[in-house]
Amino acid sequence: MKLLAVNADDAGLHVDTDEAILRCIRRGIVRNTTVIVNGATAADFLALAPETGIDIGLHLNLTLGRASAGPASTLTDNEGNFPQPKSVIWHRAMAGELDGDQVRAEVEAQVDAFRASGPEPSHVDGHNHVHLFPQVREALADLLPGAWFRTPDEPGFDRAGIPDLGNNFNRWSKDRSGPWPRTDCFAGHAFCRRPSIELFLSSLDPEMTFTEFMVHIGSRPGSPFVSSPDRDTEVEIVCSETLRSVLEDRGYRIVTFTEARSLCA
Numbered sequence: 001m002k003l004l005a006v007n008a009d010d011a012g013l014h015v016d017t018d019e020a021i022l023r024c025i026r027r028g029i030v031r032n033t034t035v036i037v038n039g040a041t042a043a044d045f046l047a048l049a050p051e052t053g054i055d056i057g058l059h060l061n062l063t064l065g066r067a068s069a070g071p072a073s074t075l076t077d078n079e080g081n082f083p084q085p086k087s088v089i090w091h092r093a094m095a096g097e098l099d100g101d102q103v104r105a106e107v108e109a110q111v112d113a114f115r116a117s118g119p120e121p122s123h124v125d126g127h128n129h130v131h132l133f134p135q136v137r138e139a140l141a142d143l144l145p146g147a148w149f150r151t152p153d154e155p156g157f158d159r160a161g162i163p164d165l166g167n168n169f170n171r172w173s174k175d176r177s178g179p180w181p182r183t184d185c186f187a188g189h190a191f192c193r194r195p196s197i198e199l200f201l202s203s204l205d206p207e208m209t210f211t212e213f214m215v216h217i218g219s220r221p222g223s224p225f226v227s228s229p230d231r232d233t234e235v236e237i238v239c240s241e242t243l244r245s246v247l248e249d250r251g252y253r254i255v256t257f258t259e260a261r262s263l264c265a
Contacts, residue, residue, distance in 0.1 A: 001251060001253055001263075002206070002208070002209060002210075002211070002250075002251050002252045002253065003209060003210040003211070003252070003253055003255050003260050003263060003264070004029075004204070004210075004211050004213060004247065004252045004253065004254055004255065005031065005032050005183070005210070005211070005212050005213070005254075005255055005256065005257055005260060006029050006030050006031060006032065006213045006215060006238065006254065007030075007032040007033060007034060007057070007123070007125075007150075007212060007213070007214055007215070008021045008024065008030050008032070008033040008034075008215050008216070008217050009033075009034055009059055009125070009127070009214055009215070009216055010034075010036065010039075010059065010127070010216060010226075011033045011034065011035040011036070011039075011042070011045050011049070011056075011059070012035040012036045012037065012039035012040075012041055012042030012045045012046070012059075013036055013039040013040065013041065013042075013064075013220065014039075014040065014041060014218075014220035014221070014222075015041050015044075016218055016219065016220045017217070017218035017219075017220045017226075017231075018041050018044070018045045018048075018218075019218065020217045020218025020219075020231075020232070020235050021033055021045075021217055021218060022048070022049075022052065023235065023239070024215075024217050024235055024238050024239055025052045025054055026052070027239045028235075028238040028239035028240075028244075029238050029239075029243070029244055029247070029254045030054070030215065030217070030238055031054050031055065031254055031255060031256045032054055032055045032056075032057065032122075032123065032256055032257055033049065033054060033055075033056060033057070034056075034057040034058060034059035034123065034124070034125050035049075035056060035057070035058065035059055035114065035118070036059045036061045036064070036127060037058065037061075037068065037110050037113040037114045037117070038061060038065055038066060038067070038068050038110065038113070039061075039065070042117070043117050046114075046117040046118035047117070047118075049118070050118065050119060054256060055122040055123060055256035055257045055258050056118055056119060056121065056122065057121045057122055057123035057124050057125065057147065057148075057257070058110065058111065058114050058121040058123075058124045058125075058144070058147075059125060059126070059127050060107065060110055060124065060125070060126045060127065060130060060131055060136065060140065061082075061110070061126075061127040061130070062075060062082055062089050062103075062106065062126075062127070062128075062130045062133075062136070063082050063086035063089050063127055063128045063130060064082060064086070064127060065081070065082060066079075066080050066081050066082070067080045067081075067082060067106055067109075068106060068109035068110050068113055069102075069105045069106045069108070069109035072099070072102035072105070072106065073099070073102070074092060074097055074098050074099040074102055074103075075089070075098065075099075075102050075103065075106060086128050089128075089130065090128070093130075093133045093165065094165070098133065098135055100135045103133070103135040103136055103139060104135065104139040107136055107139040107140060107143065108139065108143060111140075111143045111144065120144075121144055121147050122147060122148065122256070122257045122258050123147050123148035123149070123150070123257045124140055124144055124147045124148070124149055124150070125149070125150035125152075125214075126150075129150075129152055129165075131149070131150065131169075132152075132165040132168075132169045133165065134168070134172075137149075137169060137172065146181070147181070148181045148182065148183070148212075148257045148260075149173055149181075149182060150183075150186065150212060150214075151169065151170055151173055151182055151183060151186055152186050152189070152214075153170055153185065153186055154185075154186050154187050154188065154189050154190070154203070181257075181260075181261060181264075183210045183211060183212045183260075184208040184209050184210045184211065185205055185208040185210075185211050185212075186211070186212050186213075186214070187203040187204060187205075187211060187212070187213050187214070188203070188212075188213050188214030188215060189214070190203055191203055191213075191214075191215070191234075192214070192215065192216050192230070192234070193230075194230070195230050195233045195234045195237055196233075196237070197237055197240060197242060197243050197246075200213070200237060200243060201243075201246060201247075201250075204250075204252075206250065209264075210260055210264060215234050215238060216231055216234060217231060217232075217234045217235045217238065218231055218232065218235060219231035219232050
C-alpha cells in the first residue's frame with residue numbers, strides 16, 4: 001500500500017481559493033490543507049473546515065501582508081508589513097540577517113492565532129517555503145513537536161539560491177532525535193507550473209511509501225501565478241474521476257496526515 005496526502009496550500013487568503021479548496025475536498029482527492037492565519041478569510045475558513053473531516057495545518061507566512069506579532073526590524077517595515085518582493089526575506093535569510101528572537105516571536109504569534117481559531121495543526125509548511133529557514137524550523141519544532149513537516153525535496157526544486165536551505169533542512173529533519181513524522185517524498189512543484197493528469201502521475205515515485213503532493217487550487221486576484229487559469233485547471237484535475245481511478249489502480253490510498261500516522265506506525 002502506498003499513501004498519498006494531497007495538500008492544498010494558501011487557505012485563508014481569499015474566498016475564491018477557500019471555496020475551491022472546499023469543493024476539492026467534497027468532490028476530489030484533497031484531504032489536507034494549510035492555512036495562512038493572517039489571511040483575510042482565515043478565521044472564516046478555520047470555522048468551516050473542521051466539519052469536512054480533513055486535516056488542517058499551518059502555512060507559516062513571512063512574505064505576504066502584515067505580521068501577526070507587529071513590526072520587527074529584520075522581518076517587516078515600520079508598519080509591520082512583510083517586505084516585497086518575497087525574495088527580500090529569502091535574501092535576508094541566506095545572508096543570516098534575520099533576528100532569531102523576532103522570527104520566533106512571529107512564529108509563536110501565528111501558532112497561537114491558529115490554535116485560537118481552530119484545532120491543533122496536524123502538519124506545517126511555509127508560504128514560499130519559509131519553514132526552511134533555520135530560526136523558523138527550530139521555533140516550529142519547539143511549538144509543534146508532533147506535527148508533520150513538509151520536506152520539499154522534489155527533483156528540480158533546488159533553484160534561485162534555495163539549495164543550501166533546502167538541503168540543510170532535509171538533513172536536519174532526518175537527523176533530528178526522537179519521533180519525527182516526515183513523508184518519504186514530496187511532489188507538486190512541476191505540477192503547479194503546468195498542471196495535467198499526466199504530470200501529476202509522473203511526479204509520483206512508485207517506490208516511495210508515503211508522498212505529500214502540494215496543490216494550489218482556485219485562482220484569486222494577485223500575482224500572475226495565483227490569478228492564472230492554471231489554478232482552476234488544478235481544481236478540475238484533483239476532482240477528476242480519471243485521476244482517482246488511476247491512483248487506485250496503482251495502489252495509492254488517499255489519506256490525511258492523521259491517518260498516515262497510524263498507518264506508518
